[in-house]
Amino acid sequence: MSNTDKCVSASTKFEMADILVSRTDKRGVIQxxxxxxxxxxxxxxxxxxxxxxxxxxxxxxxxxxFWLFWTMLQQGDPIGAFVKNKSENGEHYWVFxxxxxxxxxxxxxRLKPQGPLFETIVKSYEKLLAAEQSKEVTPEESAAMLVEHIKDLGFRDYKAFMTKAVTEQIGMRDQELGNPTNVMIAHMAKAMEAWEKVSVEIHKTIEAFAKFERLPVNMRIQATHLSDAGNAFGVIAGNFTTLTxxxxGLISSLLxxxxxxxxxxxxxxxxTCVTQLQTEVVDVFRHEVHQMDGVDKDTEVSIMQAQNQRYNAKSTEGLKVSASQLDGFNSIFASIKTLHSGISVMRVTADIEISQIQNLQTASLSAIVEELEKFLQTEGDRLTLMVDGASLVQxxxxxxxxxxxxxNKSLDAYSGGLLKAS
Structure with missing residues (x-):
């Protein structure tokens, strides 16, 4: 049964294929x-x-x-959230x-929500509501608690959470309804997934280099026990410090x-997800058969088409910005690789110096160089992962x-055909 075939009654169920739409003024009053x-x-x-x-x-x-919802909207940002609504007869229905x-x-x-993320956030809401009722926290404090809940779930911030949520909701809905996969969303989701893996490796690299700083220091200390023979190691340790x-610095820029x-x-x-839904919304309104007082269908379709075009343009601009930002990554990776090579040369030089010194103290230096060898191998592999990951994102x-x-070309042709037909 299609949306337009359903009668308007309080008993109507909210189905997976359905989309609920409303437009309000700046105060949130329904228009x-x-x-x-x-x-x-x-x-x-x-x-x-x-x-x-x-x-x-x-x-x-x-x-x-709702505090978070209205704060983002008033800042000019779109927002997505799971919401429990109440119908006139006292029953409830959930929406995304x-x-x-x-x-x-x-x-x-609004879509009908489903899936593990929805079930998880319902439990988070229960805890948040209990905190509001028992601790008498303000809406702003409650919103901050919600964001912390979101971070505990592994998301960077609320925007990361709502993006994951809407992507999942659309994907599950399309699969259940047998709709074709939105290819553009699929590509962008893969890009996001690939970048998340690169980001993990960047943070691991930062941690690794923080630990590596002790190696040149230990090398200097051991070199002092070798008198004049250890001078070369002091220079090598200094070069290590400079290169790392x-x-x-480059890793920080990358981050x-x-x-x-x-x-x-x-x-x-x-x-992009919003654009897909808005495209469907335009079609929903265009085929509305139930006219309601004060609602001019043609006017609403015009408003929604304009909104759809705006968000399509914003989505395109976001893609172009992402592509532009990635262009600078390759040069940073190349510079890091060059410096890695420099450290490798210093490691070989240290090996040569150790072989020329007949002293029991060189055992400690050999251990440091061996640790350096493992570090370079691990970081070299990690750099390869980052380069490959960034290439996949691109x-x-x-x-x-x-x-x-x-x-967009198909849409322009379609719009042009409508104009000629009219």
Missing amino acids: TANALFQSVSGHPWEKLRHAPHKVIRHQDMPKGV AIATPLDDGYMSV GQIK KSGTALESALLEGLFL HEIKCALEVNAKN
Whole structure:
């Protein structure tokens, strides 16, 4: 049964294929909605229109969720969140809501949620609500607690969480409904996954070089026991310190650039998911058969088409920014590789110096050089992983841009055909 075939009644169920849509003003007062939103909520349209959106708010929802929701929207950022709503008859229904700012308000699109992440966040909400009720925390403090819950789940921040959530929700929905996979989302999700692995290796490298700093120090100490014969090791240790300091500087630059890249990838992926849903929303409104007082279908379709185009443009720009940021990574990797080679040369020089000294003290130096050898092997392998990972990210972004260009070309042709037909 299609959305448009369903009667408008409080008994209407919220199915996986359904999309609930509403548009509010800046205060959150409902201006328009699709018929399914009205039927699932159970409220008559005359009560919903010009009512604050909290008319469907459930008392089990933590206030911190809505504090975060409105804070991001008022900053001009889109947001996605799992929300428990209350229907007119007192029953509840869960949604994954994606809200985006409009020029004069906000548009919200809702899917029926499912999956492990949804089940996990429901439990987090229960704990958050209990904290609000027992500790009398403010909504802002509650929002901060929610973000900490999100980090405990392994996410960098709330934006990373909501991006993962919307990607999963769309993927599970498409699979259950037998819809074709969104190729652009798939490429961007792979790019995000590949970058997360690169990021792990960058952090491991930073930790490894922090521990490595003791090796040149130990080499200097051991060299002092060799009198004049140890002078060469003092020089070698100094060179080690210089080279590793330069590598640490490059790794820090890589981390900084990587943080910016990750933000761009997250935004691009989230906006691409939003664009897919908004495209479906336009089609939902275009085929609405239940007219509600005060809702002009053509006007709503026009507003939603414009919003869809804006977010498609933002998604494309996010992809281009990501591609541009990756261009600088190869030069950083090349510089790190060159410095690695320099350390390898110093290691060989240390081996030669040790072989020329007949002294029991060289056993300690040999152990240091052996440890250095293992360090270089491990870090060389890790550098290869990072280079390969960054190349995969670049490939997936390139593929996503190509798909985006084809989609936009098809959309332009479709729009042009509509114009000629009219």
